[in-house]
Amino acid sequence: MIKVWGSLIFLAGLLVISILVSFTCLDPTSMDTAFIGKPQPPSLNHIFGTDELGRDIFIRAIFGARISLMVGFVSVGIALVIGMIIGVLSGFVGGVVDEVIMRCIDMLMALPTLFLILIIQVILEPSIINIMVVIGATSWMGIARLVRAEVLSIKERIFVTAVRARGLKENLILFKHIFPHTLNPIIVAAMLGMGGAILTESVLSFLGLGVQPPNPSWGNMLESSLGYMRDAPWMALIPGILITCTVLSLNFLGDGLWLLLDPKAKDANVKRT
């Protein structure tokens, strides 16, 4: 349980700080001109040090958190909507529709996703909205499969036959009786997906195809650290540690929720941690 609570506290703290920071007059692009080209190590004035343009890394990291969390939420939201619609359609309608959809998903899953996203980002102008849409649009396949599998197994259950015998309309059966049962695995998948989206955003920004400077994001902070690895390792350490902690928290949370929500997980007999 320590892991889950720790993760919750970390994520909540990150969320609160990154929201609150919008109401302050802190500016992630303000430079300390004395230190341009001379990154300063962490000190009392700049607790995470400064970067190559004399900007405070702590402030940039908080603004970066805002972007990362936003990308995580929105792109997973997009993936969830697409994945749920397609998964429900595929599982509930079945037949040829199901077959065609599953083949298409197989095909999309055979594409090297990250590479695909890179190409799309080059074609579109890299902007924060594009990143979220592209990540969402390329990561719904797993969710669709999950929803389909759940719908398939639930629609064979006796209680569905029972409501059908009561003469309920098919779409009502779907939305009132089948769909709610798919939500548990979806919540878990959403947590893990959010971690994945944050990782993807960091790669994109690191390659210069994501959030554009001077706007800070953890990925482009890492990019700018490249030339200073030897002299200013904190520039590379801090954003990376933040990404890792955030994604780790999401993974712990997803795992904890899975154990909590899925009776099968307890059958696999895993200790509640």
Added chain:
Amino acid sequence: MIRYISKRLLALLPMLFGITILAFFIMKAAPGDPVGMFMDPSVSLQDMERIRSNLGFDKPIITQYFIWLKNCLAGNFGYSLVTGKPALEAIIERLPATLLLSLSSLVLILLITFPLGILCGYKKDSVVDDGITVFSFLGLSMPSFWLGLMLILLFSFQLDLFPTSGFMDPLMYGESFFRQAGNVAYHMFLPLLTIMIGGIAGLTRYNRFGIIKILGQDYITAARARGLSEWRILFKHAFKNILLPIITLLGLDLPGLISGSYIIEYIFSWPGMGQLAIQSVFQRDYPILMTAIVLSSVLIILGTLISDMCYALVDPRITKKGGNS
């Protein structure tokens, strides 16, 4: 078995067709004029038009697609817009380095993840298990490129043990094969380690679940009741069933492994397909990009197919049912 395999192979054809369509239209959607980009501004408009029609850019897009597909089937994927080399050749000459890196990481990952997973599953909830689980979560949560950077920071900058990038020292040309191989291995250490940490982290977790599930089944309890030794139970009774989920997972993980090693190759300047692909993204070298995306999809599909076949080989139920979708 043969029927199963041929059925699977047949199902691949529409998939490949779909991938080529997707790759082609994504490239065509790209703004920017691949002709104008590399021309001297003094070239006249008529000449530009002539070059365009020479390259077939003036035909309707469907026609362009089929011309491209026909050429692809004949092994002609077009020419790099940057170097002028045939795209297929440019990529194939990068293939050995990629295969060397990805296959050796795959083998090492399997060799390490198996004992780790078994250890975890066996000593469930012990300190060892908890330690390995936390490690695997950590490995999954780290951006792989950042892990690479950190390894460079530690091993190259701080300890000065391994080179930051490259494939082989230029001084090694003309040396004996073994010295060259040794030098390549020396350069490969860091990228290999980076890929391995991510891969081991992912697989060990699943491996652990598989083993816990299998060890809880009745036939294992029965074997225990018969007084068989734990080793015998593990390697004679449980082993094949442990293989199953791993094989599937390997098939599922393959796209990730290939996509992931792109960026690792780029970070470590490893002269493989991935490095070329990412460079081509920046140079907007469409023929190379199209070829890379089609070829890596083919690699992934082949990998999935092989893993499916291994699965069918280990589990006779699959072929009897005629294959599940």
